[in-house]
Amino acid sequence: MDLPNLTRYLEDLHRQERSAATIEKYKRALTRFYHWMAEKKQLDKDRVIDYKNELTNQFAPAGVNTALAALNGFFRFMSWEDCLVKPLRLQRRTFASKEKELTRREYERLVTAADRKQNNRLSLLLQTLASTGIRASEVRYITVEAVQVRKAVIILKGKTRTILLPEKLCRKLIKYAREQKIGSGELFLTRHGRPLDRKEIWAQMKHLCCAAGVDPGKVFPHNLRHLFARIFYDSQKDIAKLADLLGHSSVETTRIYLLTSGEEHMRALDRLHLIC
Structure with missing residues (x-):
């Protein structure tokens, strides 16, 4: 070797x-x-x-x-x-760790912290990730042209999918593009005009934790994707549609995103009233 x-x-x-x-x-x-x-x-x-x-x-x-x-x-x-060796057999999880689950309130605190720091780019980036469910590696598909037609075509892992962008988000992003004098192409750029990469997004999110009062262990781009998945499913109850939005080939992958915390699981057990 x-x-x-x-x-x-x-x-x-x-x-x-x-x-x-x-x-x-x-x-x-x-x-x-x-x-x-x-x-x-x-x-x-x-x-x-x-x-x-x-x-x-x-x-x-x-x-x-x-x-x-x-x-x-x-x-x-x-x-x-x-x-060749066999992978470990993993027991199917029935609930998620509360310590790692980012709540809606914590997400809102992160956005507020970015706004207070007058970091409009990071605030909008957080809102874009949370409201679309895209991966950090897919941020490059959020372009001026995509925002103008309210949909982005994402090509990743040999698959193509189209995601719709919320109207309120598009209004904010169009205003941001005008302020930054971005006439076309990618919206989320560094000061030197280079597209933000996944590591930079991760690092910038971590810098917000103290000001937002959120555990750093919960703050990373993929957790916003999980947040989107849980909130969308709570609203629509359509796991097949959610799988399409997230770009999953199998709803089994999507199911992992929908695990509730152990605390919620315990409340559900209590509501069964099976103890005499």
Whole structure:
């Protein structure tokens, strides 16, 4: 196992049109394994199982399976099928962790904090993510042209979907474009005119936590996508439509977004009145 082969594999992922976030995640996982293997004599399934056990002791099951997916993908690429290992079996969750669930009130506090800091771009970015359910990597599709027709065509992971933009959001974004003298193209840009990337969005959101009084562990772009999913489903009760809006191939993926907190789950159990 050597670095040139890892590089070739990552280039192959790019040709498969895997997302930049996925490629970066796989790169980290494979680099970690590469350094671990540097101390070992040979690569075989026993070594990979040993590594899997080490990962299991250090990381959450979902993180372990992500690392194993990266390894198995690389082994298939190299035709090393004998090294393939099985992912961990995950029990289907029935409720979400309250510590990680961003509430509507907390989201509103984040927007208010951005407004108080006079960071109009970040305020509008938060509102765009929350009101459309798009990924941070899809922000580039929010353009002046998309806002003018109130819909954005998103092309990602080999799939194309069209999302509609709320009228109130469009009015705010058109005003913002005029103020920033953005006549066409992407709306969310750095001071130097470069599109904001996922890491920059993540970092800017984290900087709001103290002023908003929100736990930093809850504040990241994908949690706004989860917030959109929960609020949309509470309003419409249409999981198939929600799956289309989020760009999910399976409603099983969408179902994960709709998990209520353990606290809500306990209240639901209490309402059953099954204790005599």
